[in-house]
Amino acid sequence: AQKITQTQPGMFVQEKEAVTLDCTYDTSDQSYGLFWYKQPSSGEMIFLIYQGSYDEQNATEGRYSLNFQKARKSANLVISASQLGDSAMYFCAMREGPASGAGSYQLTFGKGTKLSVIP
Amino acid sequence: DADVTQTPRNRITKTGKRIMLECSQTKGHDRMYWYRQDPGLGLRLIYYSFDVKDINKGEISDGYSVSRQAQAKFSLSLESAIPNQTALYFCATSDRTGGGEQYFGPGTRLTVT
Numbered sequence: 001a002q003k004i005t006q007t008q009p010g011m012f013v014q015e016k017e018a019v020t021l022d023c024t025y026d027t028s029d030q031s032y033g034l035f036w037y038k039q040p041s042s043g044e045m046i047f048l049i050y051q052g053s054y055d056e057q058n059a060t061e062g063r064y065s066l067n068f069q070k071a072r073k074s075a076n077l078v079i080s081a082s083q084l085g086d087s088a089m090y091f092c093a094m095r096e097g098p099a100s101g102a103g104s105y106q107l108t109f110g111k112g113t114k115l116s117v118i119p
Numbered sequence: 120d121a122d123v124t125q126t127p128r129n130r131i132t133k134t135g136k137r138i139m140l141e142c143s144q145t146k147g148h149d150r151m152y153w154y155r156q157d158p159g160l161g162l163r164l165i166y167y168s169f170d171v172k173d174i175n176k177g178e179i180s181d182g183y184s185v186s187r188q189a190q191a192k193f194s195l196s197l198e199s200a201i202p203n204q205t206a207l208y209f210c211a212t213s214d215r216t217g218g219g220e221q222y223f224g225p226g227t228r229l230t231v232t
Contacts, residue, residue, distance in 0.1 A: 043207060109162045111161045
């Protein structure tokens, strides 16, 4: 079974609107972390936001927020007020185990969602 | 200046050639990683290093080797390149503190003909 599933290969959003990119994960660990990365057409991978499994509040970073629903094992990325520069591939990733543990090196990535922002 | 740099940014090489990809970082992180990205397959871990004396294989290490020359430098070698090693290669770093978020270099686009 895939550990990270991103079911939306491609999404379109109108400029200035909000968009939600879906991510579900599968782990039996109690301690884990969830990450979102952005990859523009230029190719670099940009870290956006992090959510720890014990964090009670949803993570937010500027226009990015992570809608963390632990019971459903989902970690959706919400981008508010979309901009043309948000057009990119977006990857969800997971770290299993505590951040300081032996497994903390391993990030498992989903296959990504391509977001296109329409003017 | 970028915190994580990779050289070269683009490389075309022939089957059977040895090639080295280099990574340097100024973030002061202990941990460094090499990934490859193929269309539709996401990122896959090749090797990782927790410090200069610690090197570990990742998911797809066959055909690759690495060297951690210093805390800030981590190089990836393809001893005898083959066409299915054509991919986008990323170096990444992370701190032992924090949540484990990794910071990526700009990538090296490698084509093996």
